[in-house]
Amino acid sequence: MVKAVVLGAAGGIGQPLSLLLKNNPLVTSLALYDIVNAPGVAVDLSHINTPAKVEGFLPPNEGLKRALTGADVVVIPAGVPRKPGMTRDDLFKINAGIVRDLATGIALNAPKAFVLVISNPVNSTVPIVAEVFKKHGVFDPKRLFGVTTLDVVRASTFSAEAIKDPSLANKLVVPVYGGHSGVTILPAFSQAKPALPASFLENKETLEAITHRVRYGGDEVVKAKDGAGSATLSMAYAGASFVEKVLRAISGEKGVIAPTFVLLEADPAGGAVIKQEIGGDIAYFSVNVELGPAGVEKILPIGKVTEYEKSLFAGALAELETNIKTVCAFR
Numbered sequence: 001m002v003k004a005v006v007l008g009a010a011g012g013i014g015q016p017l018s019l020l021l022k023n024n025p026l027v028t029s030l031a032l033y034d035i036v037n038a039p040g041v042a043v044d045l046s047h048i049n050t051p052a053k054v055e056g057f058l059p060p061n062e063g064l065k066r067a068l069t070g071a072d073v074v075v076i077p078a079g080v081p082r083k084p085g086m087t088r089d090d091l092f093k094i095n096a097g098i099v100r101d102l103a104t105g106i107a108l109n110a111p112k113a114f115v116l117v118i119s120n121p122v123n124s125t126v127p128i129v130a131e132v133f134k135k136h137g138v139f140d141p142k143r144l145f146g147v148t149t150l151d152v153v154r155a156s157t158f159s160a161e162a163i164k165d166p167s168l169a170n171k172l173v174v175p176v177y178g179g180h181s182g183v184t185i186l187p188a189f190s191q192a193k194p195a196l197p198a199s200f201l202e203n204k205e206t207l208e209a210i211t212h213r214v215r216y217g218g219d220e221v222v223k224a225k226d227g228a229g230s231a232t233l234s235m236a237y238a239g240a241s242f243v244e245k246v247l248r249a250i251s252g253e254k255g256v257i258a259p260t261f262v263l264l265e266a267d268p269a270g271g272a273v274i275k276q277e278i279g280g281d282i283a284y285f286s287v288n289v290e291l292g293p294a295g296v297e298k299i300l301p302i303g304k305v306t307e308y309e310k311s312l313f314a315g316a317l318a319e320l321e322t323n324i325k326t327v328c329a330f331r
């Protein structure tokens with residue numbers, strides 16, 4: 001029996017994400033919570049002929065508590081999205097409070113759940129959840145994840161497009177490190193699997209352009225949606241693929257690897273290697289982790305990157321440090 005919960009389930013990400021989770025055979029129970037419309041979305045999804053039992057909850061009548069009780073995995077896409085001209089940090093004012101309150105609900109009602117944070121700014125909302133859990137004495141860094149999967153999805157899609165090989169679209173994986181905003185996003189095209197051609201990797205102009213596109217892919221969608229929000233469908237796809245990995249790990253599958261923004265303390269030895277590799281003493285970083293039934297089992301080293309990729313690390317560290325520190329002021 002696996003219970004998955006979506007907090008913010010009636011939103012632009014929440015609805016398609018809930019649909020994808022309803023379609024996942026590893027989910028047996030799906031609880032949808034939002035301040036609006038969650039019961040309607042739940043009834044709609046409940047007509048789909050897959051095993052997961054779906055229920056929807058609103059704030060009255062202890063809705064959050066009922067949604068969270070017994071949860072194994074909680075995904076949080078609750079909060080406001082960007083409009084053109086905004087940065088993700090501009091969302092902090094509103095989303096920090098939303099995420100803090102939902103984290104309090106999780107600490108009280110599902111302290112052992114895996115918590116996957118989508119709400120922006122991820123570089124700051126993840127540390128907020130950690131602080132709330134610490135306050136309640138239930139923090140386990142192995143079970144808290146910032147969802148940065150969309151950056152990997154974008155880096156993989158854009159590079160398959162750039163080398164004009166659409167057949168690679170769903171096979172290519174480009175690791176992305178760092179955080180989830182602008183210069184903190186560090187795609188490592190040199191580590192792509194399968195490897196990208198030398199003609200791509202050695203062309204500085206192409207590399208710089210595609211690195212920029214991955215870093216600002218979110219802005220591309222915000223601009224195209226022209227005031228109607230940010231990425232929802234690609235995010236739902238990315239989020240569901242991360243949840244799928246978590247579910248496989250919970251069910252006992254070995255060697256499940258996922259990229260995610262984690263507290264490096266989740267695996268002190270692995271975290272120390274990352275700090276050495278990036279040349280900075282940062283608390284959180286997006287890295288590849290090996291997942292197990294109790295959460296992060298290992299933080300995997302970054303390994304070899306090119307001089308160009310390495311040169312991007314310094315700017316990322318300074319920005320990430322600021323994002324994480326913002327949380328101290330918020331408390």
Ligand SMILES: NC(=O)c1ccc[n+]([C@@H]2O[C@H](COP(=O)([O-])OP(=O)(O)OC[C@H]3O[C@@H](n4cnc5c(N)ncnc54)[C@H](O)[C@@H]3O)[C@@H](O)[C@H]2O)c1
Pocket residue numbers: 007008009010011012013014033034035036077078079080081082091095098101102117118119120121122147148149150151180229230231232235
């Ligand atoms: N991590 C990523 O890669 C990534 C990608 C895309 C979007 N995002 C972020 O995800 C968030 C949601 O985006 P969206 O497009 O789905 O927005 P949206 O406005 O369409 O949906 C957000 C939902 O959250 C709900 N909500 C607000 N306050 C709530 C609360 N206190 N409790 C429960 N639900 C609450 C709203 O009612 C709404 O249904 C934004 O912050 C956005 O920036 C992150």
Ligand SMILES: O=C(O)C[C@H](O)C(=O)O
Pocket residue numbers: 081082088120150217218219221222230231
């Ligand atoms: O860009 C945004 O604001 C949403 C999200 O973080 C994204 O990367 O698409």
